[in-house]
Amino acid sequence: MLISIKGVAMGAADIVPGVSGGTIAFITGIYEELIASINNINLGLLATLRKEGIKSFWASLNGNFLISLFLGIIVSFISLAKLMKNLLEHHPVMTWSFFFGLILGSAWLIGKSEKGWKMKEYGALVIGVSIAYFITVSDSIQSPNSYPFLILSGAIASCAMILPGISGSFILLLLGKYKYIMQSLSDFKILDILSVALGVVIGLLSFSRFLNWLFKNQKKTTMALLTGFMIGSLNKVWPWRNTLTTALDRHGVEVPVLQKSVLPQQFEHDPQVFLAILCCTLGLALIFFVEYGSKTKEEKI
Numbered sequence: 001m002l003i004s005i006k007g008v009a010m011g012a013a014d015i016v017p018g019v020s021g022g023t024i025a026f027i028t029g030i031y032e033e034l035i036a037s038i039n040n041i042n043l044g045l046l047a048t049l050r051k052e053g054i055k056s057f058w059a060s061l062n063g064n065f066l067i068s069l070f071l072g073i074i075v076s077f078i079s080l081a082k083l084m085k086n087l088l089e090h091h092p093v094m095t096w097s098f099f100f101g102l103i104l105g106s107a108w109l110i111g112k113s114e115k116g117w118k119m120k121e122y123g124a125l126v127i128g129v130s131i132a133y134f135i136t137v138s139d140s141i142q143s144p145n146s147y148p149f150l151i152l153s154g155a156i157a158s159c160a161m162i163l164p165g166i167s168g169s170f171i172l173l174l175l176g177k178y179k180y181i182m183q184s185l186s187d188f189k190i191l192d193i194l195s196v197a198l199g200v201v202i203g204l205l206s207f208s209r210f211l212n213w214l215f216k217n218q219k220k221t222t223m224a225l226l227t228g229f230m231i232g233s234l235n236k237v238w239p240w241r242n243t244l245t246t247a248l249d250r251h252g253v254e255v256p257v258l259q260k261s262v263l264p265q266q267f268e269h270d271p272q273v274f275l276a277i278l279c280c281t282l283g284l285a286l287i288f289f290v291e292y293g294s295k296t297k298e299e300k301i
Helices: 002-015 021-027 031-039 044-052 054-061 063-090 092-111 119-136 147-161 168-174 178-187 190-217 219-233 273-300
Strands: 241-248 254-261
Touching: 002 021, 002 063, 002 168, 021 031, 021 092, 031 063, 031 190, 044 054, 054 063, 063 092, 063 178, 092 219, 092 273, 119 219, 147 168, 147 190, 168 178, 178 190, 190 219
Parallel strands: none
Antiparallel strands: 241 254
């Protein structure tokens, strides 16, 4: 049940463009287990099933963990898509402020998890910041709604989904598929959903192997890179952004395409500074609460 709740939180984060489910996985203490478990999914499992039976197969798969986690993610996608959409439409400053605090605290948590940084780690940090920032200021593209492109979109987004700091939803936004997929989830268009899900599975199985190798061989550098990703992504979740260009979605509603981060006094709507600071503080507090809970659990063990 606890793993499923963490999956729900990951799914809710991945729905929001700019927030990564990988961030939630990291701060809830399941990130490395998730990467290792996905990496274990290979043809060798079939040999284990044939020779040693279902019990050994399920243990090698870490099946209880994966089923619980992805069940939570799927439930979150289906049930929270409309809620997150409404929050972003009607309370954008407070919603983005909360996620800004969440990501800021997460970057601090990841950065301090590995001690003794050297030039290589600081270089990886700068590279991570640069890549993530460049993604946040990139323009979205026009793309087809065909099933092959939905599969490709799911595969690319899933790679970002398991990286703290790089949002799978924002990648979908850049690919021009975010609103279409959110609408498909809301309308429960099963073929669209299955196409994206297939792409997600393909992306996860391939990219997790690379990440698993990095954690085994270059963990400190990898953590520095992930910290950079999270710091660079803060531009995307800055609460005060003025819209520069807009476009009409499939329902004829005007939606923002390119936005620019500004100071509260330059914001074209009510800046809600006090509420923004409060929500940001709540996001930070949540990170510190999670870390305190993790330390308390380790001490008891």
